[in-house]
Amino acid sequence: MTNQSNILVIGGTGKTGRKVVEGLKQHHQNVRVGGRSSDPAFDWGDPTTWPNALAGMDKVYIVYYPDLAVPGAFEAISGLIEAAKVAGIKKVVLLSGKGEKEAERCEQVVANSGLDYTLVRASWFNQNFSESFLLDPILAGHVALPMPHAKIPFVDTRDIAEVVVKALLEDEHNGKTYEITGPRTLTFEEVVQEIAAGTGKDITFQAVSMEDYNSAMKAAGLPADYIWLIDYLFREVLSNDKNQEISSDVERILGRKATDFQEYIREMVRVGVWR
Numbered sequence: 001m002t003n004q005s006n007i008l009v010i011g012g013t014g015k016t017g018r019k020v021v022e023g024l025k026q027h028h029q030n031v032r033v034g035g036r037s038s039d040p041a042f043d044w045g046d047p048t049t050w051p052n053a054l055a056g057m058d059k060v061y062i063v064y065y066p067d068l069a070v071p072g073a074f075e076a077i078s079g080l081i082e083a084a085k086v087a088g089i090k091k092v093v094l095l096s097g098k099g100e101k102e103a104e105r106c107e108q109v110v111a112n113s114g115l116d117y118t119l120v121r122a123s124w125f126n127q128n129f130s131e132s133f134l135l136d137p138i139l140a141g142h143v144a145l146p147m148p149h150a151k152i153p154f155v156d157t158r159d160i161a162e163v164v165v166k167a168l169l170e171d172e173h174n175g176k177t178y179e180i181t182g183p184r185t186l187t188f189e190e191v192v193q194e195i196a197a198g199t200g201k202d203i204t205f206q207a208v209s210m211e212d213y214n215s216a217m218k219a220a221g222l223p224a225d226y227i228w229l230i231d232y233l234f235r236e237v238l239s240n241d242k243n244q245e246i247s248s249d250v251e252r253i254l255g256r257k258a259t260d261f262q263e264y265i266r267e268m269v270r271v272g273v274w275r
Contacts, residue, residue, distance in 0.1 A: 006056055007168060010034035010042055011063035015127050016095060019161030020061055020168075027169060032057060047079055054087035059168050062094045062110075067229055068103035069236075077106040081113045091116040091174070093167045095160070098123045098179055099243035100236070107177070118167035119177040123155045123243065126182070126264040129195065130273045133230075138195060138274055141203050144216070145188045148207035150238040153181035153246045154191070156259035163253050179247040183258045191261065198265035199274050210234060 007024055011017040012033030024031045034042035034053050042053035044065060054060070062080065064073050077094075084092060094110045096103045098121040110117045128134045137143040160180050167173040186194070189205040196203040208216075210231065217227045237243055250258035268274060 004029060005058040006030045006032070008032045008034050008053060008057040008060045010061060011065060014063060015125060015131055015157045016160045016164065017061070017063055019158055020164050023161055023165035024168065027165065044076055050080060050083045051087060054084055054089060057087065057089060059091040060084060060089055061164055061168060062092055064106070068096055068106045069100045069232055070225065070229055073102065074105050074109070077109050081109055084115065085113065089115060091168070093118045093120060093164055095164070096121045097237065098181070099240045116174045118173045120160065120164055120167065121177065121179045122160050123153045123181040126154050126156045126261060129191065130268050138203060141201060142206065143188065143192050143203065144206040144208045146208055146210045146213045147234050147238045148187060148189055151185035151187055151244045152238065153185045153244065154261055155180050155182045156264050159250050159254070159259050163250065166253055178249040178253065180250055181247045181258065183246065183260055185244055185246065186261060194261060195265055195274070198269055201274065
């Protein structure tokens with residue numbers, strides 16, 4: 001039986017965080033959700049909230065919002081790790097982005113901290129099409145995106161969460177860096193075609209330039225920092241050939257194949273998210 005620990009899950013209501021919370025509770029762990037509306041609160045923008053959120057915890061799952069690539073993330077992660085050491089935290093698991101150079105700077109802060117750690121580098125989430133910025137275009141039946149030729153090993157957040165739970169609970173993952181991907185690569189157009197076939201909806205894909213996509217985001221009134229992040233993820237991450245590589249880490253850690261995009265589609269159809 002797994003020993004009981006007190007574990008802080010930062011971003012515990014987010015795409016991976018809430019699934020990590022569920023998984024840890026199934027293993028009878030004491031879980032504290034770290035968020036701005038939690039008690040005690042955890043707010044990335046207010047470091048004075050960090051000590052109370054960390055108090056009494058043994059381990060921490062770190063998800064930085066909105067992304068480790070954004071300006072200020074390195075300083076925030078550095079500050080949190082120092083606060084974690086003061087609080088007596090024994091282990092941290094950091095969610096990182098596959099192929100993000102800026103994220104790797106944050107990874108080094110964790111790896112050089114002297115704490116036990118695991119780094120989990122994830123590819124683009126399946127759930128971006130059901131819980132995030134690509135849901136509305138799917139519902140509208142028209143998806144316009146740049147980088148139409150990029151082949152992406154989309155990964156299911158349920159797989160990420162299972163890996164994170166294992167990393168938090170099992171010492172064999174200490175000091176390891178994992179790359180978490182799906183079992184095959186898909187272009188955006190292929191994704192749209194598969195969702196259309198799975199839902200029976202008429203959904204079209206349109207390739208656009210990065211410049212036109214940025215202009216559309218500006219016209220929609222999206223914040224400048226959000227537009228910068230999306231631009232970065234498309235230009236720097238999706239254009240990186242290494243990010244198109246499929247990893248076997250999910251299968252090696254969980255003893256089963258990574259969730260296929262078709263399986264994700266069937267689950268989303270079942271719960272009616274694209275209805």
